[in-house]
Amino acid sequence: EAGVAQSPRYKIIEKRQSVAFWCNPISGHATLYWYQQILGQGPKLLIQFQNNGVVDDSQLPKDRFSAERLKGVDSTLKIQPAKLEDSAVYLCASSLLAGGDNEQFFGPGTRLTVL
Amino acid sequence: SQKIEQNSEALNIQEGKTATLTCNYTNYSPAYLQWYRQDPGRGPVFLLLIRENEKEKRKERLKVTFDTTLKQSLFHITASQPADSATYLCALERGFKTIFGAGTRLFVKA
Numbered sequence: 001e002a003g004v005a006q007s008p009r010y011k012i013i014e015k016r017q018s019v020a021f022w023c024n025p026i027s028g029h030a031t032l033y034w035y036q037q038i039l040g041q042g043p044k045l046l047i048q049f050q051n052n053g054v055v056d057d058s059q060l061p062k063d064r065f066s067a068e069r070l071k072g073v074d075s076t077l078k079i080q081p082a083k084l085e086d087s088a089v090y091l092c093a094s095s096l097l098a099g100g101d102n103e104q105f106f107g108p109g110t111r112l113t114v115l
Numbered sequence: 116s117q118k119i120e121q122n123s124e125a126l127n128i129q130e131g132k133t134a135t136l137t138c139n140y141t142n143y144s145p146a147y148l149q150w151y152r153q154d155p156g157r158g159p160v161f162l163l164l165i166r167e168n169e170k171e172k173r174k175e176r177l178k179v180t181f182d183t184t185l186k187q188s189l190f191h192i193t194a195s196q197p198a199d200s201a202t203y204l205c206a207l208e209r210g211f212k213t214i215f216g217a218g219t220r221l222f223v224k225a
Binding site: 004033035040041042043044045048055056058091093098099100101103104105106107108109 | 119145146147148149156157158159160161164166204206207208209211212213214215216217218
């Protein structure tokens with residue numbers, strides 16, 4: 001079974017530039033998550049999709065971050081414009097269904113450096 | 116506000132011993148608690164899940180306890196091996212909201 005795919009693996013940009021990350025979840029998984037993990041911290045949930053609808057985006061900085069999951073499959077996360085404090089690893093995860101009794105499968109992450 | 120605390124200091128143990136990691140939480144009543152392992156440069160990998168009405172779960176060399184009165188979960192790795200060296204994260208969930216702790220770094224010395 002193929003895992004969660006993410007690209008790119010690494011990205012370096014200047015502040016105020018824009019950047020986009022892509023995620024392809026495990027086939028058949030209805031729920032998709034985007035997390036931000038700053039060095040030394042645990043993953044912080046940014047947005048959770050159930051199919052192509054948003055379940056929770058309460059911690060997404062909506063003035064600069066946006067995410068979409070067209071057709072309920074793959075997803076993109078965009079940052080525009082980027083700030084220095086956005087430097088982090090962006091993790092995508094998927095699960096069969098929503099809810100804490102479903103294990104989440106994580107991708108390798110995209111390491112973003114904002115200069 | 117909701118808060119999760121895991122041992123901020125790394126845990127160093129000798130091979131063959133039991134490693135015990137702690138996850139404490141406040142201002143939260145999770146329905147589920149999960150433990151993940153994370154290696155450097157990789158995404159977390161699911162290990163175990165325990166529900167609020169369960170006291171203990173086991174899987175091979177792993178054991179998780181969940182005390183909703185103390186608001187604490189303990190994660191045990193018995194007969195630890197150098198390959199168990201990693202960061203271990205606890206995650207709490209209720210109502211489709213997942214919160215992760217910062218993790219505890221475990222080093223198992225041969």
